[in-house]
Amino acid sequence: MSTLQDDLGNLLEIQSLEMKIKAHLDTIKEEKSRLNRVEKFREAKTKRREEVESEIKNLNDFINKNEKEIFSIESKLKQTESHLAMVSTQQELGALENELKSLKPKLEELQDHGLAQLERLEDFENEAIELQEFLNGSSDTIKEIESEIEDVKNVENKHIEQLKSRINLLVEQTSKEVYQSFHQLNQKYQYNKPVTFLMGKDCRECRFQVDQGMILEIERFTALCFCHGCGRILTTNHSS
Ligand SMILES: [Zn+2]
Numbered sequence: 001m002s003t004l005q006d007d008l009g010n011l012l013e014i015q016s017l018e019m020k021i022k023a024h025l026d027t028i029k030e031e032k033s034r035l036n037r038v039e040k041f042r043e044a045k046t047k048r049r050e051e052v053e054s055e056i057k058n059l060n061d062f063i064n065k066n067e068k069e070i071f072s073i074e075s076k077l078k079q080t081e082s083h084l085a086m087v088s089t090q091q092e093l094g095a096l097e098n099e100l101k102s103l104k105p106k107l108e109e110l111q112d113h114g115l116a117q118l119e120r121l122e123d124f125e126n127e128a129i130e131l132q133e134f135l136n137g138s139s140d141t142i143k144e145i146e147s148e149i150e151d152v153k154n155v156e157n158k159h160i161e162q163l164k165s166r167i168n169l170l171v172e173q174t175s176k177e178v179y180q181s182f183h184q185l186n187q188k189y190q191y192n193k194p195v196t197f198l199m200g201k202d203c204r205e206c207r208f209q210v211d212q213g214m215i216l217e218i219e220r221f222t223a224l225c226f227c228h229g230c231g232r233i234l235t236t237n238h239s240s
Pocket of ligand 1: 203204205206207208227228229230231232
């Protein structure tokens, strides 16, 4: 039969072994968050690539349409110029010259606009290539990280298994009721000190002031005591 003092000592040791388990779990979590970051970045780049592709499509449509318009104005210009040679009246000449005056700036505007859009198209096409290169490269990075995560998990899980078997041994050596109380508190306070110490007259975690009667019970190990403030198991670190 273990004494309450032994049981509390076991609980403290279980608690510290559980903190070690948490450190190993955190290491696994960190690796996974590294993967998440790369995946998030990839998602953003994939979305951007879709935008760029749709820009490229729109620009190509625009440029094709623009070229057709340029072609039609150019043929109108040629037609008008050939009519010039055949005019017989001053009035006809004036009308044709007016038409040329209005067609020429329109043609220039379409050509300028077309060139500007071609430059934009080139920028987008370069960006699309860069994005594709990034996506290909990061797909390899993800595979690398995934295999690193597997390695880390294998190593960390081995440590965790060892710690768990040490905990199991301690649980076997602890009286059932005492361990049950700890186990229940662990639902609320796992990795957050389900067992804590008296600090002066206060609970070290929540600073609730413990009454004199309970302090005596804690110090003499006559009963399992729970803080009235936070519900944690209270013990003393004087004799353990
Ligand atoms: Zn407390």
